[in-house]
Amino acid sequence: MxxxxxxxxxxxxxxxxxxxxxxxxxxxxxxxxxxxxxxxxxxxxxxxxxxxxxxxxxxxxxxxxxxxxxxxxxxxxxxxxxxxxxxxxxxxxxxxxxxxxxxxxxxxxxxxxxxxxxxxxxxxxxxxxxxxxxxxxxxxxxxxxxxxxxxxxxxxxxxxxxxxxxxxxxxxxxxxxxxxxxxxxxxxxxxxxxxxxxxxxxxxxxxxxxxxxxxxxNSSPMLELQADDMRALHLALQHSGVVDEIVSEGPIWLVRMNKETGPAEVNKMLTQQGIYLTHLAQRHKSLEKHFLELVAENHA
Amino acid sequence: MLRLIKIDFKKYAYNRTFWILLLTYFILIVSVFFFAEKFLNLFVADAKTNVPLPVPDFSFYSFPYVWHNLAFFGGFFKILTGLIVVIFVTNEYSYKTIRQNVMNGMGRGEFLLSKVIFAGLLSISAALVLVISGLILGLVNTPELRFSLIFTNIGFIAAYFLELFSFSLLAMLIGFLLRQSGLSIVMLAIYFYIAEPILVRLLPDKVSSFLPVESMANLIDFPNSELMKMFNVNFNEFVSLPDVFICSFWSVFFVGMAYLLLRNRDF
The missing domain is CATH 3.40.50.300 (P-loop containing nucleotide triphosphate hydrolases)
Structure with missing residues (x-):
């Protein structure tokens, strides 16, 4: 080549x-x-x-x-x-x-x-x-x-x-x-x-x-989500069928979506259910996290 | 090859230590050449008082004997050219510049070749000092000067070069082997002054004449003087050809060993 x-x-x-x-x-x-x-x-x-x-x-x-x-x-x-x-x-x-x-x-x-x-x-x-x-x-x-x-x-x-x-x-x-x-x-x-x-x-x-x-x-990014009614947001996400994991982190929900679902789809889906997001951000898994996981596996 | 000379020239030309060592060596060796006769005649003068026969003074500097005499006495100081080579080989290790040179694209063999060239050029300059000193002393001190006399026995100049060169290569090998300047200098001196002289005593002559420093020394035998001839002592008046071969063998051996070292080593 x-x-x-x-x-x-x-x-x-x-x-x-x-x-x-x-x-x-x-x-x-x-x-x-x-x-x-x-x-x-x-x-x-x-x-x-x-x-x-x-x-x-x-x-x-x-x-x-x-x-x-x-x-x-x-x-x-x-x-x-x-x-x-x-x-x-x-x-x-x-x-x-x-x-x-x-x-x-x-x-x-x-x-x-x-x-x-x-x-x-x-x-x-x-x-x-x-x-x-x-x-x-x-x-x-x-x-x-x-x-x-x-x-x-x-x-x-x-x-x-x-x-x-x-x-x-x-x-x-x-x-x-x-x-x-x-x-x-x-x-x-x-x-x-x-x-x-x-x-x-x-x-x-x-x-x-x-x-x-x-x-x-970019491998499985997480979304940071926040709305006025956090309980309703949690409920909506739970029943959406596109979410793999929801973690509470301070005032926000940290959400891992399945592979096909991006931030735009999530926003649209929630809006349709009458939940308006006050905060939406994508969080990349840092190289550091990935690195530490790999090194830990190697040492195991 | 010109590229290697150019590279190495920069390494030495701007180095104060190099010039101080080289100048010291040249001054020392020229003094030895110019005062050797006076020094030797002291012994002759001393001999005269004890011997009932008239002993002639040395014709130390006259052509063609001057070449043999100077080459013989100059040979004792080859440790100094060896020292310069050791210092500049080990410098490359202490500055780690050998690593940098190879990284930048110098082959390991090329690096070795650059040091062999350095040892060669150093020995050539030392031989040139002998040529110039010999010419001056010979022209001044030869009673019946004939052109052909000047060129008689100039083989001793080549032998002098070989002696210094092969010793410098031994010094180079020790430098590459040990990598530290202090240690290398001490080991070179120990080998030159102690280890080999002991071996020469212990081993039979037939064997010991094959040792490196011994064969370098044997290249140029003790010069004959009128005094010695009177006592029927006869030393070799020509460059010893077998020793030329032995020295050449050692030179190739030293370079070969250094190459093996460099080829397989991490820097």
Whole structure:
């Protein structure tokens, strides 16, 4: 398939007696923003490390752009793993030049990238004089050298202040909007929910779930309903035959409808019975809830 | 390959430690070259007082002997070029930049090759220092200068290069193996000054001459002097060909081992 950027088949990796990755398979297509979600130690970094050839798997294969991995391929991939790693005694510009040389691309875009991440004023300062936020921003600039088709990010907002986190998320969304495929590992549900189109949920090296983020979110939405006469509302819902579950939550009824019934039908049905809603809202099951359920199942 | 040189050049050219070490080495080695004769003649002068025969002073710097003499004495300081290689190989681990380099698209083999090239260029520069020093000293000190004399025995320059290069490769392997600079330096020094000398004593000559550092040292034998000839002591006046093969074997072996290490390891 032409659209397929990455295919992982049955990867397995153990560190001594610890099984870090257990029969892990995944497919990523062009243009997807793919989140690998899992608690710390679930095998996210190991997976990304294998894809970048810095960790050797015990068994299993992966293919980038439909081909067996080789080092020149990685010139098409931008990567940011864990903490930023640079030569501390070299300036930002020299560090980026080394990366450009490794990727075999011209230096032309370096200034532009430094401008984009807001480091122009300090571009000739040595890396070791940078603050953590600056280091992280330089790492992002580094990952964009050579106009990569795929961007791999491992916990890109780890340890940053709220403003930097917002900036970096915006940057990722901007990058993704230009058709670059993004593979993002995070233990932050909120981050994956905000940025990603697809998600793979990983726990203790096992793939628990994979699919579109909105599918996960939209699986059986709940409705928040409120009317002047809550008892009449409850009665009407009970006898409607389209409701699976009604839960009281403070002043509202939280209602799970069967699959065919949307908010519009509910509203129409209640109006016909003379019940006028004062509040109607759809509540998505959060990724967090889904995630915690899956992890709990895995541990059971 | 040019790409690898370009990449590595940036890593060293802007590093102060690198220049300090290199300059220290060059100053030291040039001083050794230029003062070796004075130093040796002290012994000859001492010998004169004890020996009833007239002992001639050394013609240490005259062509073609200068190449052999300088190469022999320069060889004692190969630990310093080895040190530079160890430091810059282990630096890549302590900065974790080896990881970053590979991630960015450098092959593991390419990374190794870049360090082999570094060791090679370092040894070539050291050999160039020998060439320049030898030329100056030879031109000044050769009584009857003939053009052909200058080029006699220049094989010692190549042997000097091989000695430094194969030792640098041993240092590189230790760096890749141990990954920590302090530990690697100590182990290199222990091997060079203690472990192998002990082995050489324990093993019969036939076996010990195949050891790496021993074969590197055997490449260039002790230079003959007039004094020694008087006592009928005769050392090899040519580069020892068997040792060229042994050293070359070790060089290939060190690179091969480093490749196996790098190929299978996680960073």
């Amino acid at each position: 032409k659209n397929q950027v990455l295919e992982i088949r049955n990867l397995r990796k153990s560190y001594g007696s610890l099984l870090a990755l257990d029969d892990f398979s995944l497919q990523v297509n062009k243009g997807e923003v793919f989140g690998i979600l899992g608690p710390n130690g679930s095998g996210k970094t190991t997976t990304l490390g294998i894809l970048l050839d810095i960790i050797k798997p015990d068994s299993g294969q992966y293919a980038w752009f439909g081909a067996r991995p080789f080092s020149n391929q990685r010139a098409r991939i931008g990567a940011l793993l864990e903490q930023p790693l640079f030569y501390p005694y070299l300036s930002a510009v020299k560090n980026l030049e080394i990366i450009a040389d490794i990727k075999n691309v011209a230096y032309g875009e370096i200034d532009e990238l430094l401008e984009k991440v807001g480091l122009t004023g300090r571009k000739h300062s040595k890396f070791k004089t940078y603050s953590l936020g600056m280091k992280q921003r330089l790492a992002i600039a580094a990952s964009l050298i050579g106009k990569p088709e795929v961007l791999i990010l491992d916990e890109p907002t780890n340890g940053l202040d709220p403003r930097s986190i917002a900036e970096i998320r915006e940057l990722i969304i901007d990058i993704a909007s230009r058709g670059i495929t993004v593979l993002l590992a995070s233990h932050l549900l909120d981050e994956v929910q905000k940025i990603c189109s697809h998600v793979a949920i990983l726990d203790r090296g096992k793939l628990l779930h994979t699919g579109r983020v909105d599918e996960v979110l």
